[in-house]
Amino acid sequence: MILSPQHPLASRLTHDSRLVRAYRGERSDTTPVWFMRQAGRSLPEYRELRVGTRMLDACLDPAMAAEITLQPIRRHGVDAGIFFSDIVVPLKLVGVDVEIQPGRGPVFGSSYGDAAGVAELTRIDPATLDEAAGPIAEAVQRTVAELATLTSPGAPTSTPLIGFAGAPFTLAAYLAEGGPSKDHLAARTLMHADPGAWRALMDWTAELTGRFLRTQVLAGASAAQLFDSWAGALSLADYETHVVPASAAALAHVHDVEYEVPGATDAAGAPVRRAVPVVHFGVGTGELLGAMTSVGVDAVGVDYRVPLDVASARVGGGVPLQGNLDPALLAAPWPVLERAVRDVLGRGRVAPAHVFNLGHGVPPETDPTVLTRVVELVHEAGR
Numbered sequence: 001m002i003l004s005p006q007h008p009l010a011s012r013l014t015h016d017s018r019l020v021r022a023y024r025g026e027r028s029d030t031t032p033v034w035f036m037r038q039a040g041r042s043l044p045e046y047r048e049l050r051v052g053t054r055m056l057d058a059c060l061d062p063a064m065a066a067e068i069t070l071q072p073i074r075r076h077g078v079d080a081g082i083f084f085s086d087i088v089v090p091l092k093l094v095g096v097d098v099e100i101q102p103g104r105g106p107v108f109g110s111s112y113g114d115a116a117g118v119a120e121l122t123r124i125d126p127a128t129l130d131e132a133a134g135p136i137a138e139a140v141q142r143t144v145a146e147l148a149t150l151t152s153p154g155a156p157t158s159t160p161l162i163g164f165a166g167a168p169f170t171l172a173a174y175l176a177e178g179g180p181s182k183d184h185l186a187a188r189t190l191m192h193a194d195p196g197a198w199r200a201l202m203d204w205t206a207e208l209t210g211r212f213l214r215t216q217v218l219a220g221a222s223a224a225q226l227f228d229s230w231a232g233a234l235s236l237a238d239y240e241t242h243v244v245p246a247s248a249a250a251l252a253h254v255h256d257v258e259y260e261v262p263g264a265t266d267a268a269g270a271p272v273r274r275a276v277p278v279v280h281f282g283v284g285t286g287e288l289l290g291a292m293t294s295v296g297v298d299a300v301g302v303d304y305r306v307p308l309d310v311a312s313a314r315v316g317g318g319v320p321l322q323g324n325l326d327p328a329l330l331a332a333p334w335p336v337l338e339r340a341v342r343d344v345l346g347r348g349r350v351a352p353a354h355v356f357n358l359g360h361g362v363p364p365e366t367d368p369t370v371l372t373r374v375v376e377l378v379h380e381a382g383r
């Protein structure tokens with residue numbers, strides 16, 4: 001699907017932003033920055049807005065999800081919004097019994113860690129997500145429309161929105177366990193004990209994830225992030241054998257959504273087209289970084305354990321990187337935090353391009369003024 005400049009969506013696909021250029025491997029006048037979990041409990045305006053509304057109800061209320069997404073952009077001046085949703089939202093939309101317990105996380109009405117559970121789950125057709133995802137498409141459209149009015153001084157274009165989804169393995173880890181777990185034993189046992197059931201589970205989560213991402217990109221998101229937060233629990237061999245095919249299948253749902261790169265033409269004078277960029281992030285993925293690039297992504301998000309120059313070497317040197325300040329340092333004295341930010345920026349220079357981020361989400365108790373100060377530092381030091 002080609003989104004030409006004439007396409008009603010293209011004007012909102014802010015593909016000339018610092019962020020999207022960085023994901024294409026092009027450096028701008030300054031390093032773009034955003035934070036995972038920038039929307040949420042660290043912001044008083046979020047806590048106030050959420051009073052009396054359950055998490056998943058907030059995610060499925062287009063006006064509220066859009067407003068929550070916009071809050072950190074207005075406050076911090078970050079270079080991207082990350083759509084306020086959650087990795088279990090697509091499961092909820094197709095009728096899986098899941099709720100989010102504050103401070104604990106997603107909890108399911110049952111677990112799907114054996115052949116019988118997988119057979120029950122996969123009786124749900126993932127294609128029903130397209131119909132059910134109306135509130136998500138509307139929330140993205142509302143957010144992108146508002147972002148077009150928030151263009152910050154000097155920015156080449158309005159702030160882009162990043163869509164996101166939990167990757168097939170991380171969703172499968174929650175489904176197999178029935179909720180959060182430390183070591184994801186149920187999922188890791190199933191992949192070896194019953195490869196047929198595991199494959200059926202991963203094919204199902206891959207299609208659901210792909211459709212969820214496609215909904216957000218077609219509604220106006222300018223990039224997408226795939227969170228395989230729990231992939232770090234796997235050996236490289238298990239990740240390559242039992243996870244990579246499903247992540248690649250999920251991303252195949254967005255590879256055909258292209259836009260025309262402004263001002264770029266090929267030898268025949270035709271506009272250059274690029275697919276909407278995808279970033280792949282996981283936690284504890286030091287041994288998996290190279291394999292993560294093989295699922296068909298433009299950039300890799302690095303957690304806080306592997307320095308970016310080391311990560312760059314592990315992905316072959318030619319891949320844009322995102323990250324990777326240790327979130328713990330946000331509560332350290334400013335001179336310590338400033339040194340760490342400058343160190344991340346320095347190491348990020350070895351990659352073709354760098355998007356500054358944390359090595360995982362913003363801790364809920366973070367002082368929001370510190371995040372705003374980090375954005376100012378990155379914009380000044382990241383030139």
Ligand SMILES: O=C(O)CCc1c2[nH]c(c1CC(=O)O)Cc1[nH]c(c(CC(=O)O)c1CCC(=O)O)Cc1[nH]c(c(CC(=O)O)c1CCC(=O)O)Cc1[nH]c(c(CCC(=O)O)c1CC(=O)O)C2
Pocket residue numbers: 035036037038039040041042050055069082083084085086087100101102103104105106164180181227229361364
């Ligand atoms: O398993 C766990 O450790 C946490 C499980 C948990 C989830 N949603 C949750 C919780 C409870 C909690 O955060 O207190 C529940 C959850 N999800 C979210 C929030 C908002 C906040 O953090 O205060 C919250 C807390 C809601 C509340 O209690 O008010 C929203 C969310 N989850 C997520 C994102 C995407 C992002 O991080 O940027 C975002 C949107 C961020 C934004 O718009 O700025 C993604 C998410 N949700 C979830 C996961 C699984 C792995 C993980 O959390 O590390 C992941 C992927 C990840 O963060 O690596 C599941």
